[in-house]
Structures are given as structure tokens and as C-alpha cells.
Amino acid sequence: MRKNWVEWVALGISVLAIVAVVGFLAVDGLTNRGTRAMPSAELDPGGGYATDLGWVVPASVRNDGDAPAERIVLEASARVDGERQTSTFEIDFLPAASEVEVYFGFDAEPEGEVEVRVVAFGVP
């Protein structure tokens, strides 16, 4: 039926690819714990740096749930030049078990600790 090595290789790769895609979806779907979206944020204050706009502080936002989250609103706050300043960010979508890096901007380098929290999010 298969007459040359090219077709055998193509068939082998095809079977592997399909088993990988369909197998993963089936197994992940069956073993999914069904936990709700759980977005969380963690700052990296040591990674902050100055830009033309002021001082930016990176943060990683994770979703440890089994469901995706959408329109995740994040707010970081810090004391800058003696006054409390907040910076907000909104993420369109965050898939399950995924992580993205975002940057919060302040007028100048914050004094003391920077705090971040997830203000709100939706479930698609």
C-alpha cells in the first residue's frame, strides 16, 4: 500500500501529530479538575527600571485555575514622592495554566514596598 520511504515517514509523523493533539485534548479534558479561573499577580520590585515615562515595575500574572479568565484588571500601588500612587493594567485574556508579564508605571522610583492586586476579572 505504502510504496516509498517518504510516504512512510509522512504517515508516521501524521499519526504522531494527531495522537498528540487529540490525545492531549481528550486526556486533559477528562482529567481537568474543573477549578475556576484563579488569576494572581506577583511583583518583581528588583526588576524595576527608569524609562522616559518614569519608573516601571514588572509583575507576572498567572492563572492557576482550569478555566480561562478575561478582562483581568490589576492595580499596583506605591508611595512616590511622599504620595500614594496607583497604576492599573487590564489583560484581555489569560488562558488556564498560563503566565504573562506586565509592567506598572509610576512617576518616579517608589519609596518602600509596591503592592499589587487583582481588582476584577471576567469568565468567557
Added chain:
Amino acid sequence: MARKLLKACGMGQAGKRSATRRVPEDSASQSAQDLVRAAGGGLLIGLPLLFTMEMWWHGFLLPHWKILVLLGVTFVIVIGYSALSGFRRDRSVVQLLVDSVETMGLAAVVATLALLALGRIGPDMGLREVVGKVALQMIPIAFGASLAATQLAAPEDSDQDTGSSAGDSAAVGTVGRLFVAAGAALLFALNVAATEEPMLLGIQAGPWLLLGVMVGSYLVTLAIVFYADFRGGSSAPIGAGVLSGPFTETAAAYAISLVVSLLLLWSFGRTDGMGLSAVIGQVVMLGVVASFGAAAGRLLVGGGGPSGGGGGRGGEASG
């Protein structure tokens, strides 16, 4: 059983076509050429959706089982398309299934490479997101790979395989035409089903407008396939069955288009929480695109009778 089904669909003549093939069947270079053509056809058809943001999002937003349902429907349509126009024509039913698996696998590989090249998947993403995106993009690419042979092959390949490219037309019966219509409707509608536009159009349209759109879709697709003299069109009945006449076949194709539209809207979560009128509105609006796809699919396989289409493939087939 499978052979009977293929025969009923008018697909049973594929096994007779390889005797005059220009390049020997066991040629590795010919096989490589077939694969490159299939990959190219897949990319040609799949590129618009590879660049569609909503398709990336739905890769991780859709539940696992909905993606699996879509892949299953795609596989069935690919089997049918492969029977009609796959990139290897000399085959048994087993070979047909093997070729269809190969088409789906090729689509997975092409989708993965294309998404990597576009930076839509990467090692920093969750596996579920990556697999979901690849799985959704496999659908149009697999359709394109299936169509790559007869419609995108060099003329000499087609002619030597079939005697003439119109050989396909003669082989495709009414059921086969409607099957192709379903696949083409799915392919066309998939291009917009993932976006928000069909939802907005459907929700905002009133009942009279929707009725007008339904009548318009029916009449325009009827004219395109049977009266506009497109290549592959036909002005004559294409068989003896009740669905073989222009009006009945167009009605059947339109009904199939609406079912395909509903399937896609449901798959992409556009029917969740919607009232009946909103669902119907969306189905009718997406049905416009799907019905044009169904018409294009029927033109693609031809099938016209002796007086078909004034120079279309149907006419050539009988000439």
C-alpha cells in the same frame, strides 16, 4: 459498506485513474511533491484564519470536547474530500482512510509551524493553549490540503490521472455534491464564525430583514450555481433524484448551510445564553456566508449534465 457509500456519493471511480500517471507511483519525489502541494494548499486556504485574532483566543477559550467535535467533523469531511479530490487517487477504502489521516497530520504539522512562525505559540505558553490553537487551525489547513490535488495540481497531473479534469464532475453525484457543499460551507463560514460580526448582525436584524436575507441567499446561490454560467455550473438537472433539480438541490444546500452555521456558532459559544430569536438571527446571517461556500463547493466539483453550464466542467464531462 464503505465502498457502497462511496459509490452512492459518486466517488467510486477513484481506483481506476492511476494507470496513465506520468511519474511512477513509488517515486519518492512524486510523494514529496504531493506533500508539498498539500501543504501549500493548506496554507493558501488556512492563511486568513492563521491571521485571525479570535481563532487564537478560541484555541484556549473553547472547551476540550467542542474542539474534538470540530476535529471529528473535519475528519469526516476530509475523508469525503479525499475521496473526491485527494492528493492520491489510486486507493482502496483503507488507503482513503490512511490518506485522510495523513492530511490531518500534515495539517497539524503545518499549523504548528505557521503558528510558531507568527509567534502565536511558544515555549512560554501552557500546553493546553498551544494544542488548542493548533487544533483549531488544523481545520482550514486540512480542507486546503484535501483540495490541493485536483484544484491546485498542474493540469498535466490532473489530465493524466483522470483522463481529463472533468472526470471528477462525472463521478460526483447529488449526495457527493451536497457533501462537498457541507464542507465548503463549513470552510467559508469558519472564516467569520469566530468573530463577533455574525453575532452583531444577527442580534440587530429584525424578522423581516432575516426573511429577506434567507430569500436572497437562496436566490443568489441558485443563480450562481445554475444560471450564471460559472465554470462548473449547470443549467440542467444533475440526476434523477428528488434533490437533483436546481431548486431542490439549492434548498438542500441552503438547509445544510444553516445547520453548519448553527454548529459553528454553538462551537464558538455564540449561542450560549442567547434567546431563540438571537440564535436564529445569527444562524441566518452566518448562513449567508455558508450558503455562498456551499455554492462555491458545488461549482468546484461540477456535475452538470449534457446541457450544463455552457463550457463549464459539467458540459465538458459529457462532451
